[in-house]
Amino acid sequence: MDENDWKYHGEGNKSLVVSHVQHSRVLRLLKYPCEETQNTHQTTEQAFQHIPNIVDYSRNVMKPLLGEKYVHSGEVVKLPLDFVRKLSLKIQQERPELRCDKVMDTFSGCGLCLPNLTHLSLCHFGDHRPPLCVEIKPKCGFLPFSRHATKECKRKVCRFCMHQHFKLANGKWNRLSRYCPLDLFSGSKQRMYIAIKNLLEEPQNNLKIFKGGELIYSCKDDAKQQPDLNELVQHLWPYFHHSNGHQSSKTVLSEFIQVICSALLSTGDSNRSVEPRKMQLSDGRVLCEASPLHRDLLRNGSPGLPKDCVLAKILQAQMMDNLDIEGLYPLYKRVEQYLEEFPKERNRLQIDGPYDSSFLEKVKTCPSEDDGSIEYAVAKVLQYRVAMTAKDCSIMITFAPCGEDEKLQPHLEIQPTKSRFAFSVSILDLDPKPYESIPHQYKLDTKIVNYYLKSTIDTKELPPSSLYSERQDCTLLFHPV
Ligand SMILES: O=P(O)(O)O[C@@H]1[C@@H](OP(=O)(O)O)[C@H](OP(=O)(O)O)[C@H](O)[C@H](OP(=O)(O)O)[C@H]1OP(=O)(O)O
Numbered sequence: 233m234d235e236n237d238w239k240y241h242g243e244g245n246k247s248l249v250v251s252h253v254q255h256s257r258v259l260r261l262l263k264y265p266c267e268e269t270q271n272t273h274q275t276t277e278q279a280f281q282h283i284p285n286i287v288d289y290s291r292n293v294m295k296p297l298l299g300e301k302y303v304h305s306g307e308v309v310k311l312p313l314d315f316v317r318k319l320s321l322k323i324q325q326e327r328p329e330l331r332c333d334k335v336m337d338t339f340s341g342c343g344l345c346l347p348n349l350t351h352l353s354l355c356h357f358g359d360h361r362p363p364l365c366v367e368i369k370p371k372c373g374f375l376p377f378s379r380h381a382t383k384e385c386k387r388k389v390c391r392f393c394m395h396q397h398f399k400l401a402n403g404k405w406n407r408l409s410r411y412c413p414l415d416l417f418s419g420s421k422q423r424m425y426i427a428i429k430n431l432l433e434e435p436q437n438n439l440k441i442f443k444g445g446e447l448i449y450s451c452k453d454d455a456k457q458q459p460d461l462n463e464l465v466q467h468l469w470p471y472f473h474h475s476n477g478h479q480s481s482k483t484v485l486s487e488f489i490q491v492i493c494s495a496l497l498s499t500g501d502s503n504r505s506v507e508p509r510k511m512q513l514s515d516g517r518v519l520c521e522a523s524p525l526h527r528d529l530l531r532n533g534s535p536g537l538p539k540d541c542v543l544a545k546i547l548q549a550q551m552m553d554n555l556d557i558e559g560l561y562p563l564y565k566r567v568e569q570y571l572e573e574f575p576k577e578r579n580r581l582q583i584d585g586p587y588d589s590s591f592l593e594k595v596k597t598c599p600s601e602d603d604g605s606i607e608y609a610v611a612k613v614l615q616y617r618v619a620m621t622a623k624d625c626s627i628m629i630t631f632a633p634c635g636e637d638e639k640l641q642p643h644l645e646i647q648p649t650k651s652r653f654a655f656s657v658s659i660l661d662l663d664p665k666p667y668e669s670i671p672h673q674y675k676l677d678t679k680i681v682n683y684y685l686k687s688t689i690d691t692k693e694l695p696p697s698s699l700y701s702e703r704q705d706c707t708l709l710f711h712p713v
């Protein structure tokens with residue numbers, strides 16, 4: 233292993249990713265808060281336990297729920313410590329400042345090896361244009377429907393939109409994002425179009441774009457700066473340039489968004505002649521009052537998502553949280569109390585794994601009514617954790633131009649220009665969420681809701697029309713998608 237064969241690729245809160253300079257592979261390594269690195273023995277033990285758990289959870293739990301074709305679980309690898317240390321030093325200056333509160337694990341040598349999803353695994357058709365890849369972290373796509381959700385606003389405004397106000401106040405971001413996950417998950421091409429447009433305008437940590445495996449568009453390290461859409465258009469132009477005339481920036485972006493929407497709605501069967509079956513939610517669950525879209529557009533109803541598309545798969549898993557954290561928390565306390573009395577039961581109940589087929593069975597076969605049993609409480613807690621994973625995962629859409637003669641490959645076509653793209657869709661970051669984080673989730677939920685109520689109390693008194701015109705000019709032009 234030579235550190236010069238690898239380069240910095242990206243990172244999140246819990247892991248750091250490097251990519252191989254020649255092969256289409258990445259290594260995913262854990263990160264720790266700086267203070268935890270004092271205890272190298274403990275962090276090493278943690279990595280040896282956690283990394284195989286990540287693979288098992290992804291392979292045995294999330295893959296069956298989300299679909300074989302979308303999930304790549306990777307393999308555990310043991311890396312020489314010398315290599316990991318040199319790598320850590322090499323990439324340090326490329327890490328964004330906002331992520332440097334944690335350090336890469338250089339003690340265990342344990343990592344995950346995965347396919348590089350910013351590349352297209354299909355052969356590349358001899359086209360000179362490198363693949364484009366769009367990574368979206370969609371977050372929670374429905375409104376809670378549980379009778380346990382006590383605050384009325386939780387049934388009207390989605391968690392992401394409420395959380396924006398809290399994040400702004402805490403200085404995590406400098407501008408409110410207009411992206412609303414309920415628009416993305418609506419299945420309505422108009423609403424999805426606007427959701428993606430809003431992500432492009434304010435990507436935060438919900439959108440990244442790669443070209444040939446290199447990051448070309450994301451939130452700036454200096455969060456005060458906005459990323460440059462014109463620069464993005466320059467990158468995109470060769471992909472959406474047609475012989476029949478000059479494309480304006482607007483058209484280029486519009487076609488780009490159209491490809492993303494089509495990939496998100498695709499069921500992988502481009503030759504289908506009949507309409508795919510739809511996943512339909514009642515309007516009460518799919519309309520967020522904070523979405524900047526005009527009410528008329530929202531009122532058009534939601535066509536729903538094709539059942540096998542990536543968004544439907546993620547939404548189904550997210551909706552395993554059907555009690556809301558307010559309904560789940562008392563069940564968590566029931567489990568806690570039981571474990572205090574019978575600590576040895578922790579293993580049988582699979583609180584910390586193993587993440588195998590019997591864990592999945594517990595998640596899938598939870599009784600619908602609370603019979604007061606510990607089994608019910610545990611199954612609901614496990615379901616909630618699966619839903620949390622689905623609420624925090626990311627989608628990667630990778631595509632590259634392909635010709636007329638490559639019809640057999642799954643492809644997307646843009647009308648009226650008939651541009652053709654070979655594509656793949658994957659889901660990443662499917663790590664288990666710790667059982668211990670439930671009390672934190674409960675407190676965070678209260679903080680977000682209370683802060684939202686407090687911060688929007690004045691604007692709420694405005695008549696709806698002025699509220700909307702203040703947040704977004706509603707004379708948006710809809711291009712056919
Ligand atoms: O709680 P949320 O909704 O803020 O989600 C956290 C994410 O924040 P976001 O709101 O997406 O900016 C957060 O993302 P960032 O670090 O903000 O990019 C993490 O994904 C975190 O997961 P984990 O604790 O690292 O496993 C996420 O925490 P979990 O709640 O999924 O554990």
Ligand SMILES: Nc1ncnc2c1ncn2[C@@H]1O[C@H](COP(=O)(O)OP(=O)(O)OP(=O)(O)O)[C@@H](O)[C@H]1O
Pocket residue numbers: 241242243244245246247248249258260346347348349350367440624626660661663
């Ligand atoms: N298989 C992959 N191929 C290409 N890029 C990847 C792959 N896995 C991860 N990445 C990149 O690395 C980044 C960080 O990975 P990941 O989201 O798994 O980190 P994380 O710390 O678990 O995230 P979070 O903050 O959500 O906890 C991703 O946003 C993505 O850009």
